[in-house]
Amino acid sequence: MTERITALHGAGGEVMDQLLARLILPRFGGRPSGRISLLAGDDGATLDLPRDGEIVFTTDSHVVKPIFFPGGDIGRLAACGTINDLAVMGAKPYALSLAAVIEEGFAIDDLERILDSLAAVTEEVGVSVACGDTKVMPSGDLDGIILTTSGIGVARRAISDAGMIVGDRVLITGTIGDHGMALLAARNEFHLSTRLESDVAPLWPLLAPALDLPGVVHAMKDPTRGGLAAALNEMARKSGTCIQISESAIPVRSEVLGLSELLGISPFDVANEGKAILVVDPARSQEVLDALRRHPLGLAAAEIGFVDREYPGRVVFETGVGGRRFLDMPLGDPVPRIC
Amino acid sequence: MTHPFRFADPRRARDLVDAIRLLAPREPVKLVHVCGTHEIAIARHGLRRLLPDTVRVLEGPGCPVCVTPAREIETAIRIAETGATVCSFGDMLRVPGYGRSLESAGASGADIRTVLSIDEAVRIAGDSAHEVVFFAVGFETTAPMTAAVALEHPPSNFSILASHKLIPPAMAALLSLPATGISGFLAPGHVSTIIGTGGYGPRLADCGVPVVVSGFEPLDILYAIALLLRQIRDGRAAIENAYPRAVNPDGNLTAQRLLANVFEPAAAEWRGIGILPESGYRFRPAFARLDARARFDVGVIPEHEEDRACRCPDVLTARAVPADCPLFGRRCTPLSPVGPCMVGAEGACAIWFRYDGERPL
Numbered sequence A: 001m002t003e004r005i006t007a008l009h010g011a012g013g014e015v016m017d018q019l020l021a022r023l024i025l026p027r028f029g030g031r032p033s034g035r036i037s038l039l040a041g042d043d044g045a046t047l048d049l050p051r052d053g054e055i056v057f058t059t060d061s062h063v064v065k066p067i068f069f070p071g072g073d074i075g076r077l078a079a080c081g082t083i084n085d086l087a088v089m090g091a092k093p094y095a096l097s098l099a100a101v102i103e104e105g106f107a108i109d110d111l112e113r114i115l116d117s118l119a120a121v122t123e124e125v126g127v128s129v130a131c132g133d134t135k136v137m138p139s140g141d142l143d144g145i146i147l148t149t150s151g152i153g154v155a156r157r158a159i160s161d162a163g164m165i166v167g168d169r170v171l172i173t174g175t176i177g178d179h180g181m182a183l184l185a186a187r188n189e190f191h192l193s194t195r196l197e198s199d200v201a202p203l204w205p206l207l208a209p210a211l212d213l214p215g216v217v218h219a220m221k222d223p224t225r226g227g228l229a230a231a232l233n234e235m236a237r238k239s240g241t242c243i244q245i246s247e248s249a250i251p252v253r254s255e256v257l258g259l260s261e262l263l264g265i266s267p268f269d270v271a272n273e274g275k276a277i278l279v280v281d282p283a284r285s286q287e288v289l290d291a292l293r294r295h296p297l298g299l300a301a302a303e304i305g306f307v308d309r310e311y312p313g314r315v316v317f318e319t320g321v322g323g324r325r326f327l328d329m330p331l332g333d334p335v336p337r338i339c
Numbered sequence B: 001m002t003h004p005f006r007f008a009d010p011r012r013a014r015d016l017v018d019a020i021r022l023l024a025p026r027e028p029v030k031l032v033h034v035c036g037t038h039e040i041a042i043a044r045h046g047l048r049r050l051l052p053d054t055v056r057v058l059e060g061p062g063c064p065v066c067v068t069p070a071r072e073i074e075t076a077i078r079i080a081e082t083g084a085t086v087c088s089f090g091d092m093l094r095v096p097g098y099g100r101s102l103e104s105a106g107a108s109g110a111d112i113r114t115v116l117s118i119d120e121a122v123r124i125a126g127d128s129a130h131e132v133v134f135f136a137v138g139f140e141t142t143a144p145m146t147a148a149v150a151l152e153h154p155p156s157n158f159s160i161l162a163s164h165k166l167i168p169p170a171m172a173a174l175l176s177l178p179a180t181g182i183s184g185f186l187a188p189g190h191v192s193t194i195i196g197t198g199g200y201g202p203r204l205a206d207c208g209v210p211v212v213v214s215g216f217e218p219l220d221i222l223y224a225i226a227l228l229l230r231q232i233r234d235g236r237a238a239i240e241n242a243y244p245r246a247v248n249p250d251g252n253l254t255a256q257r258l259l260a261n262v263f264e265p266a267a268a269e270w271r272g273i274g275i276l277p278e279s280g281y282r283f284r285p286a287f288a289r290l291d292a293r294a295r296f297d298v299g300v301i302p303e304h305e306e307d308r309a310c311r312c313p314d315v316l317t318a319r320a321v322p323a324d325c326p327l328f329g330r331r332c333t334p335l336s337p338v339g340p341c342m343v344g345a346e347g348a349c350a351i352w353f354r355y356d357g358e359r360p361l
Helices: A014-023 A074-087 A108-125 A178-186 A204-211 A227-239 A254-263 A282-293 B010-023 B036-044 B070-081 B102-107 B118-126 B143-151 B167-176 B189-195 B197-204 B218-234 B253-262 B285-290 B312-316 B348-356
Strands: A054-062 A091-103 A128-137 A145-155 A169-172 A217-221 A242-246 A277-280 A302-308 A315-318 A324-326 B029-033 B055-059 B085-088 B111-114 B132-138 B158-164 B184-188 B211-214 B239-241 B263-270 B274-283
Touching: A014 A108, A014 A128, A054 A074, A074 A091, A074 A108, A074 A145, A074 A204, A091 A108, A091 A204, A108 A145, A108 A204, A169 A282, A178 A254, A204 A217, A204 A282, A217 A227, A227 A242, A227 A277, A227 A315, A277 A282, A282 A302, A324 B348, B010 B218, B029 B036, B029 B218, B036 B055, B036 B184, B036 B218, B036 B348, B055 B218, B055 B348, B070 B085, B070 B102, B070 B132, B070 B158, B085 B118, B102 B111, B118 B132, B118 B143, B118 B158, B132 B143, B143 B158, B143 B253, B158 B263, B158 B274, B158 B285, B167 B184, B167 B189, B167 B197, B167 B274, B184 B189, B184 B218, B189 B197, B189 B211, B189 B253, B197 B211, B197 B239, B211 B218, B253 B263, B274 B285, B312 B348
Parallel strands: A091 A128, A242 A315, B029 B055, B029 B184, B085 B111, B085 B132, B132 B158, B184 B211, B211 B239
Antiparallel strands: A054 A145, A091 A145, A169 A277, A169 A302, A217 A277, A242 A302, A315 A324, B263 B274
16 A cells, blocks of 8 residues: 555654654765764754855745656756756855645655655755754645745855846757746646657756856756746846847757747746856856756757846847747746647 | 758748749838737747838737737626636736736736646646636637637636637728728738638728738748739739648638537627627537636726827838837837737837847847
């Protein structure tokens, strides 16, 4: 019989201690965050952080449907989401917190799979899980599981998403739209079958070499919810510059394009979970591209545009057939068009 | 992005743009399409910027949600208020009618459901003890699906509020309105797959304005524009097919048979235009039991007063572009729409706002 989460698991007594001892400590106990770590089971943990540089702190709650999707699951997403927020601030990730809100009746096998994928990411990046919390909610009060991760990292000098200047080049680390389209296809409503997988991946190992070139990366952002369109618009708006993008330079998988045509949803409006936009010194753009392309996640890295003053705060898009338009902020969740 | 589809090839696009420049007359011409999907393709690919200044392309009544009269939205809401479940497409829900929309009625407790197809509404009826009504909007493209369901003996608690509209009568009506000044029509490819190029003949064969059926890829649209300009240059006004890979002269005979079995042409009200003869469908008597209008008594609905500043009527009749409207991007945005053209995903205002923001490039 399938072993399931019960209300007792969230009650803070012996049953919860047993669950933590069994599920959490073996996966995350081996990489202590500091003198007092997760293993101590104390009210908090201490962190051994480098003394120089800026400390960067971020948090994100993760819900996803389906919980297990092609190319990943909510565990991998929760680890990568926070690690990537640190990475695009230019910060090496050191420690995460992990809070889980679980629906009563959730299969413990599934929880283990989720924790395994989360642990695989923390191991790959070398980041500690310093502290955590578990709550159980009555069946029906939430849809499966919510994972919240906060993260601490240290940057030599943190990189904002608005630090670009006129003349800079805009780079993207790989193909656009994979995560969003893979999830749209995985939800059964459209009865589609594809081999498309989410791109969910930790970005720090990819970005670290580019950040070793001092002063070259002026701005960075990960195009998650709202996709490339939302991220570029936010960058243009906050910096007061105009971003000029060439559609034909943006790497997009043909499966993603096909789905996008079929559903009437632009690949630029849907989430990516393993990509970053870098805005760099024009004289060093090729060097950054070379550094990115040396990592497996950066093979499709490309220069997609530049920064000027034509329409401050806006993103101008040169289309594949040579037309021009603004690339606008998506308004909400994309829904398929019906004729 | 390397486009894997041949119909967006940049080199061929340049060739067609060159042809269009050669064919374009010196005096301005106004080309009108009647299809939101055309408008989306034109905006998404930035095609207007490729055309010479003398060639303007406008969207007419091409958005099924936008031309659905406020009276019918109010009818659907009143039906929902009797306790019935009302299902429709997501677009339809937010269109403002008499100070309220299906969405706001849903928030006030009515059972309003978004569906992706009429089949989903039939399934809901199968699982429900209550009356379930499908609010059927759309042109010749969606009407055959409504007809197919009507012929399949849906559950007895299922009925249809049919608000389908026909494209050729609307095109003909635009020509008879004052100040439209239309030099040529781009006819919608998907409607044409159903009615065939022959479907335009009865209304438009002798109208004196060229009609070219167009597909939806950038090259399809540029090619159709080139054919229209060539007809204009040569002083011809024929119905031509620039989308032969999908459209034939006769159309989809099965779909036409379904439609003829279930519906008969009837006068229909178009929001922003008025009542046009034989431009919609009503159920034939054998299907009267499926007609939600007969099943529910919603009382008398008074004339609807549109916001006077809203230029949707002019946009829907190709007498204005969205940017001509004083409300566009100011008081009227997709988040707080005043007129229907800012709501429907196929509406010209929503499309312009989406691709060009409050101020076109």
